[in-house]
Amino acid sequence: MTTTYHALTEAEAIAYAQGLPNIFSPDAVLTSREIGDGNLNLVFHISDEKSGRSLILKQALPYAKVVGESWPLTLDRARIESEALQLQGSLCPDLVPHVFAYEKELALTVMEDLxxxxxxxxxxxxxxxYPLFAKHIGRFMARTLFFSSDLGMNQQEKKLRVGRFINPELCKITEDLIFDDPYRDSENNNIEDHLKDAVQAIWQDRELHLEVAILRNTFLTRAEALLHGDLHTGSIFIKEDSTKVIDPEFAYYGPMGFDIGAVLANLLLNYAGQEGWSAGETERTYYREYLLETVKEVWTVFEREFRALWDNETVDPMSETPAYQDWYMNRVLQETFGFAGCKMVRRIYGLSHVADIDGIEDAAARERAQRLALAIGTTLIKRGRQASSIDELIAVAREASVAKEGVR
Amino acid sequence: MTTTYHALTEAEAIAYAQGLPNIFSPDAVLTSREIGDGNLNLVFHISDEKSGRSLILKQALPYAKVVGESWPLTLDRARIESEALQLQGSLCPDLVPHVFAYEKELALTVMEDLxxxxxxxxxxxxxxxYPLFAKHIGRFMARTLFFSSDLGMNQQEKKLRVGRFINPELCKITEDLIFDDPYRDSENNNIEDHLKDAVQAIWQDRELHLEVAILRNTFLTRAEALLHGDLHTGSIFIKEDSTKVIDPEFAYYGPMGFDIGAVLANLLLNYAGQEGWSAGETERTYYREYLLETVKEVWTVFEREFRALWDNETVDPMSETPAYQDWYMNRVLQETFGFAGCKMVRRIYGLSHVADIDGIEDAAARERAQRLALAIGTTLIKRGRQASSIDELIAVAREASVAKEGVR
Known part of the structure; x- marks a missing residue:
């Protein structure tokens, strides 16, 4: 098989998998199922019926398709994804799929089947x-962010790593879709008619625009830690006793709050989506409480583990400066508020929505969920630079719910 | 002549210059004078007696010598310097030496003789x-910083340029000598006995240490603009009608305030050094006024030109967000205060001092100058995050002078 880049057929994927050393036995009978959505990557699920062994071949395609449109997209993202997975795996081997191989020419990563x-x-x-999720993701973020920052790795090697993870094309997607399009009348937006008044209000909210511009500036310029870069609940594989973070093709050196904010925002989007749950009020209240407790625990675990790493494993003597750690954690918290808010807003009427809310069939209930998410998101963006505790974020969600219930 | 790297002899330098196209005529009689200090670079001044033409060959050495010590240093800094000079030259052709050629293998830059x-x-x-200096350097900084930032160039190309200017070894010199050593009992410090009490006070000043840690964090992580990186008055060639910025081997993507702060700090170091001037009080007062007026004008020209570029030449539509420009300029001002302060402190008792102050022969006058510089520097560091006008910086200098005069 040639290794010049081309999209693999299923037969080629099987042949490639069979040729990998020490995975399948020579007499294995392999079958392939292509399980990707075909928009960005091919994903072959290769399995051997005899041994029950299986693995994933993920191949980047040289284009992206989103909502019918297609544009070229660098294959280098496969290198970035596989290198990020391997770095994350070295720090949290239980929380990412194991990478068996990376084939540069084919933009192909061979990894654990989940x-x-x-x-x-x-x-x-x-x-x-998922009772272990907050502990898992809190530890994942604390370790991957700390050990890739100037606190946890050699500061000269970190600069070289910044260079290896320069990722202009994927970053541009974030810069446009999260920080730009939602705040103006862009053709990339996808706005339901019943939301037009709320969106118009956002387009005219100058206080909000300033905060978004500042957050975008931080996203553009702060090479703080190697981020996952797209850490929503669609990038997390989960079961009761296991959490696996996947798909870090947006990885680059950016502000820590962007990853943390992504996790919290997606929990809060589901929280808003409870407006569409047909079960009784009590069940809804209980699930919402679970979500808010999880939001708080994600931050609390992150902060506790990050501070412990700082106290015990820093390689930077200057990081022991009194009060510096508190200043640092508070800045991360403030940016977490802001980025969480931006992540919520764009998912309501930007290019790409979330099923937690779009999946609500009843239009009135969907609209309530959308308005609740917008209320929480815009408030978080505006309060970010004054925030000093995760409890304030929880309070924003609760107060927005009460306000919406009041007018319903 | 082989082009494998080796330190050139003067004969080789002459032969190399003679071989350059379109500079010297074939019958030119070239002579060479090595005018570098030999610590970091060889600098050959090549001239043709007949035509009166001359140029500079600057060759990086694979080591640095500072105060007797020697350590290896990357030759890649010659590439960074020549690329930075050419970028600066494309934006401000009158304010940097023209680069005729760059020879990668020899780490050699051929440039205009100044x-x-x-x-x-x-x-x-x-x-x-120097009545034109403030206008020149203000324009230099406004243009080089604006057009290398996300405001003034394509944001995806900017990310690639960040990668080309990753400069770990030279940045480490700054990180250690400016932000670390002066705030602890490091063997790199060079402390005169009569200053020990003042230095001890700095080592115990926790409020100061927090501000320095925050500034160092900004230096380590904020990829805002392509800095000169070492913009003190020893990196500026000047005459009454011309200013030329040289030696950008410390160039990297960092916070704008670091370059601006370097210029202001070195004017203020000379201001402090006026303690050692044997002329009368009136002359001293007049020269000090000239220096403070220049400090203010440097910032004022920078700010005016930067805002004009923002209003007229930005490539980033989001930068038009109301109030964002004011927020941005104020942050640059605040960081300018802090970085200026750090630059002043390290020049008084760190590894490498300045002749403006060390050159004062009278020990009592030198001590007055040193204490004045430390008073201004530490105050700027502490006030930085609250600053809102360049007038506050001028006031810090004036008030520190009055306080020192008071106790003299």
Whole structure:
């Protein structure tokens, strides 16, 4: 098989998998199922019926398709994804799929099959609870962000790593879709008619625009830590006793609050989506409480573990400066508020929505969920630079719910 | 002549210059004078007696010598310097030496001879005034910083340029000598006995240490604009009608305030050094006024030109967000205060001092100058995050002078 880049056929994927050393036995009978959505990547699920062994071949396509449009997209993202996965794996081996191989020419990563997990967004929509999730994701973020920052690795090597993770094309997607399009009348937006007044209000909210411009500036310029870069609940495979973070093709050196904010925003989007749950008020209240407790625990675990790493494993003597750690954590918290807010807003009427809310069939209930998400998101953006505790974020969600219930 | 890297002899330098196209005529009689200090670079002044033409060959050495010590240093800094000079030259052709050629293998840059200029530090020590300096350097900083930032160039190309200017070894010199060593009992410090009490006070000043840690964090992480990186008055060639910024080997993507702060700090170091001037009080007062007016004008020209570029030449539509420009300029001002303060402190008892102050022979006058510089520097560091006008910086200098005069 030639290794010049071309999109693999299933037969080629099987042949490639069979040729990998020490995975399948020579007499294995391999079958392939292409399970990607075809918009960005091919994803071959390769399995051997005899041994029960399986793995994933993920191949980047040289284009992106989103909502019918197609544009060219660098294959280098496969290198970035596989290098990020391997770095994350060295720090949290239990929390990412294991990478067996990376084939540069084919933009192909061979990794652990996680078919026994479900995508977390789907799990939350099905009202499942994941009691270990906050501990897992808090530890994942604390370790991956700390050990890639100037606090946790050699500061000269970090600069070289910044260079290896320069990722202009993927960053531009974020810069446009999260920080730009939602705040003006862009053709990339996808606005339901019943939301037009709320969107108009956002387009005219100058106080909000300033905060978004500042957050975008931070996203553009702050090479703080190697981010996952797209850490929503669709990038997390989960089951009761296991959490796996996948798809870090947006990885680059950016502000820590962007990853943390992504996790919290997607929990809060599901929280808003509870407006569409047909079960009784009590069940809804309980699930919402679970979500808010999880939001708080994600931050609390992150902060506790990050501070412990700082106290015990820093390589930077100047990081022991009194009060510096508190200043640093508070800035991360403030930016977490702001980025969480931006992530919520764009998912309501930007280019790409979330099933937690778009999946609500009843239009009135969907609209309530959308307005609640916008209320929480815009408030978080505006309060970010004054925030000093995760409890304030929880309070924003609660107060927005009460206000919406009041006018319903 | 082989082009494998080796330190050139003068004969080789002459032969190389003779071989350059379209510079010297074939019958030119070239002579060479090595005018570098030999610590970091060889600098050959090549001239043709017949035509009167001359140029500079600057070759990086694979080591640095500072105060007797020697350590290896990357030759890649010659590439960074020549690329930075050419970018600066494309934006401000009158304010940097013209680059005729860059020879990667030899780490050699061929550039315009500026022998008719003097090093600005020397000019200030000789009490010269340079009426065009503030306009020149203000424009230099406004244009080089704006057009290398996300405001003034394509944001995806900017990310690639960040990668080309990753400069770990030179940045480490700054990180250690400016932000770390002066705030602890480091063997790199060079402390006169009569200053020990003042230095001890700085080592115990926790409020100061927090501000320095925050500034160092900004230096480490904020990829805002392509800085010169070492913009003190020893990196500026000057005469009455011309200013030329040289030696950008510390260039990297960092916070704009670091370059601006360097210029202001070195004017203020000379201001403090006036304690050692044997002329009368009136002359001293006049020269100090000239220096403070220049400090203010440097910032004022920078700010005016930067805002004009923002209003007229930005490529980023989001930068038109109301109030964003004011927020941005104020942050640059605040960081300018802090970085200026750090630059002043390290020049008094860190590894490398300045002749404006070390050149004062009278020990009591030198001590007054040193204490004045430390008072101004530490106050700027502490006030930085609250600053809102350049007038506050001028006031800090004036008030520190009055306080020192008071106790003299």
């Amino acid at each position: 078919s026994d997990h479900v995508i977390m967004r789907k799990g939350l929509i099905e009202k499942n609870k | 022998s008719d200029h003097v090093i600005m530090r020397k000019g200030l020590i000789e009490k010269n005034k």
